[in-house]
Amino acid sequence: MSIPTVMGFHYTLKDAQGTEIDSSAGGHPLYVMLGKGHIVKGLDDVLPDMGVGDKKTIVVSPENGYGPVNDELRLRVPRGQFPPDADLQVGMQFQTEPKPGAPVFTIMKIEAEDVFIDGNHQLAGVELHFDIEVMEKRPANQEELAHGHAHGPGAHDH
Ligand SMILES: [Zn+2]
Structure with missing residues (x-):
């Protein structure tokens, strides 16, 4: 070795x-x-x-x-799927699953009832x-x- x-x-x-x-x-x-x-x-x-x-x-x-950009990791999520008390802001990052290596999503845009998130690596x-x-x-x-x-x-x- x-x-x-x-x-x-x-x-x-x-x-x-x-x-x-x-x-x-x-x-x-x-x-x-x-x-x-x-x-x-x-x-x-x-x-x-x-x-x-x-x-x-x-x-x-x-x-x-x-890696290349994966469009499937760019999602529109209803605001209601987030905890009601979450102070959502553009640029905020979170994991959808509490395990190491799970994709980190970034909030890209917030509209009235929709939150646009992106799970691609920033690079x-x-x-x-x-x-x-x-x-x-x-x-x-x-x-x-x-x-x-x-x-x-x-x-x-x-
Ligand atoms: Zn060491």
Whole structure:
């Protein structure tokens, strides 16, 4: 059994129009155990070929990112199906089932008797442009292997 690789890297994520979505700049690099599906497939496929100091822009299609938009997850729900005392607001998020991994729905629009919700990931259908700079690359240590995920530098409390 081979020991998984842990990589620490800085990233800036933009969409196809160049609008920044997220970035590690100014903070700690992101530490990831590669090949475990902890990051989108499009990154997990390419990062193992990069080394410390390498910089690269990786373009990830929705299929290898957060998936295509699924219209079946865009629903119109009667207001009456929500608890009467719920203070519904656009942008509010909730799960329909109380189990891990259940889709998270976001309220997109509220009309008189209808609430429009969307269970797609916010980045579904988005082509992801990652500017990557690799800071560290090493085999996973014993503690990381035991936990099944990477640990960055600094305190660790789980
Ligand atoms: Zn841990």
